[in-house]
Amino acid sequence: GESVGLHLPTLSVQEGDNSIINCAYSNSASDYFIWYKQESGKGPQFIIDIRSNMDKRQGQRVTVLLNKTVKHLSLQIAATQPGDSAVYFCAENIRGGSYIPTFGRGTSLIVHP
């Protein structure tokens, strides 16, 4: 079946390091991808998105890479800070239908000072 999943449930890094969170998807019809961050006690918040006609998009300290050949998505966080500690979700949306994104399980990022 179609799925969105994350390779690692937990990622621990030191403050100042770069973090890479990965996501695999299996539906080739997906054309829009979003990364969300969910801090403890809060709802998910948008970080960055990318459409399938792009392979890289940069934001402030974050970069999303899309590899359509292997159906892989990654979120890179530069100079990770303690405030980046959260659960990160990728979501995919499939063109041609109602906008109902499918979410992955989430990766917990722990940043050690």
Next chain:
Amino acid sequence: ETGVTQTPRHLVMGMTNKKSLKCEQHLGHNAMYWYKQSAKKPLELMFVYSLEERVENNSVPSRFSPECPNSSHLFLHLHTLQPEDSALYLCASRKAGPNTGELFFGEGSRLTVL
């Protein structure tokens, strides 16, 4: 502050109770969603209201009943729930359209069914 407000933030109810969760958005969006978030599981879509169209996940039990009286308000009515329904219920909104993307989530209503 995301512009999406959910109440109550915490709810404890017995299996025979009837309660409702409320969501309100002040963003001018025209699509609203209910998601269920359980431990160690992906976010599970329950219902979507978009441009007067309703989409529902067929696996959601009938003891959950949504109501969307206008584009700014969304309710989830709860009746004779089971302990396995204990979870965080997240409301989200979006401006429906071809070039819009992200969902704006509320902080959730933490439901405990005894």
